[in-house]
Amino acid sequence: MIPISFKRHRFSPEIIQHAVWLYARFTLSFRDVEDLLAERGIDVSNETVRRWFLKFGRLIAGNLRRSRPRASARCHLDEMVIKIRGRNHLLWRAVDDEGEVLDFLVQPRRCAKSARRLLRKLLKKQGFAPKRITTDKLKSYAVAIRKERLTAVHDQGLRANNRAENSHQP
Numbered sequence: 001m002i003p004i005s006f007k008r009h010r011f012s013p014e015i016i017q018h019a020v021w022l023y024a025r026f027t028l029s030f031r032d033v034e035d036l037l038a039e040r041g042i043d044v045s046n047e048t049v050r051r052w053f054l055k056f057g058r059l060i061a062g063n064l065r066r067s068r069p070r071a072s073a074r075c076h077l078d079e080m081v082i083k084i085r086g087r088n089h090l091l092w093r094a095v096d097d098e099g100e101v102l103d104f105l106v107q108p109r110r111c112a113k114s115a116r117r118l119l120r121k122l123l124k125k126q127g128f129a130p131k132r133i134t135t136d137k138l139k140s141y142a143v144a145i146r147k148e149r150l151t152a153v154h155d156q157g158l159r160a161n162n163r164a165e166n167s168h169q170p
Contacts, residue, residue, distance in 0.1 A: 004059050015042055019049050020060050072097045073131040076164035077118065077141055079110060092118040095164040102126065115144035123148070134164070 006013040015037070022033045030046035030053075037044050076095045081088050090110050094102040103122045107114040115138075123129060134155040135141040145154055 004056060004063075011042070011044065015044075016052050016056060017060055019044070020053050020056050021064070023049060023053050024057060024061060074134065075102060075122070075130045075132075076134045077115070078136065078164035079114075079138070082106070090114065093164060094118060094122045099166070110138070110140065112140040112143035112147070115140040116147055119144050119148050119150070 004013070006016060009016065019033050019037060022028055022036060023030065028036070030049045033049045034044060034046040037049075074097050077093070078095070079090045079092045082091045083089070084106070087108075090107050092105040092107060092114060094104070096102055103118065103125050105114070105118045105121060107117070129150055130152050132153045132155060133141070133145060133150070137156050141156070142154060145152065
């Protein structure tokens, strides 16, 4: 964790960090963050929030990324058809045990090459290979897992992949 110096600032470090976190996490406008802070009795302008974000945004984001809990050793892979400009494409998704999307990929075809591309992207982003991969019975997943030489247990079957199938629904 990189130490951040908040010297010569009128507001406490907790308020500055909270304002930057609100802006970055929920993609709010600076005026929205100003309003949320005003509801809590903190009188700060949107320009001040903007300056805080420019000065502390990267440092706070880096510290948050480092302190984020590691993803589980189980992941669920799924694909679904979406329309983009009237043409069908496949949205390939990797989801963890809690239903959080770990990674996604949009491809025009449903093939082993696309499944392998999703696996490579997931492995690069996560930094480690999952111990258990759950998929539906699409053969592309088995081919991709074999070609990537993963030692993960590959679960597939009826209703085994409900976590990924339902992760896009509220």
